[in-house]
Amino acid sequence: MKLRTRKSKKSYTVMIISDSAKNNRKELHINAGLAGTVMLGSFLLLVFAVCYVVYSAITLSDSLERFKKQAEQIVVLQEEIERLEAEAEGLEAEKEEMAEQIKSLNDTVNQHAEEEEALAAQAVEEHIPKGFPLSGTAQLKTEEAAGDDDDDEDAQGMRAHEDRKEVIFAASEGINVIASGTGTVLSVDVDVDYGNVVSIDHGNGYISIYRNNGNAVVKAGNEVAIGDILYVVGEDNTEVGYSISKDDTYIDPMEMIEING
16 A cells, blocks of 8 residues: 655745834745745846846937937038038129129120110211311302302303202312211212312212312222311312212202301
8 A cells, every 4th residue: 555645835934023122023924836936026027127227228328329429410410501501601692793793794785785876876977968068167159159250151050050959168278178977989070160079978878079179188989087188278279069969869968067166
């Protein structure tokens, strides 16, 4: 017959002794299994706490490292922003400078355009034979006065040329016959009544004609400006015939001449 052995249950006794005068003592009996469970739980809790602390330390270290890197990135970005702002200010100043230069150039171009327009208008005006054809004062001879000085044949000859609406000036010796406008000498020919005739083409339909007994100082093809000398008036060529045609039609020279002063 087999004997059954009975395992005894282990238990632990926890004694709590007071330091008071009564010398109280309390005993707490804890089952061994429960004690093991409590110890295992405490150990696991301790391990968890240690792991958590280690994990928190690692996480905090990583966070600090990330924060440090982010702080460095913020500094770099701030420096980049400051550099871009400085470049933007420089570009703005350059833009304003370029705008000023463009404005100055526009003003210069406009000024030159105005000057060119004024010169062009002046050139057009100078090509119109409006000037006085003599460099000094002269008397305007009428047909009757010319008849008193000349014989009937000369007077009849002048009347035969009334269709060209010529005016006759009596100039003093030493006065010059001058171009009444800018143009090109069209021809220098012999004239039946005066001896010589100079025609100037002003390029705008106007042709001015100067008749005088003196020797012309210009030749066909010469470019002349207003005021250039055509004849020098001497003792024998004081009479000057002057006429103007517009588009091959003679017009009254006195309506064209502008006498200043």
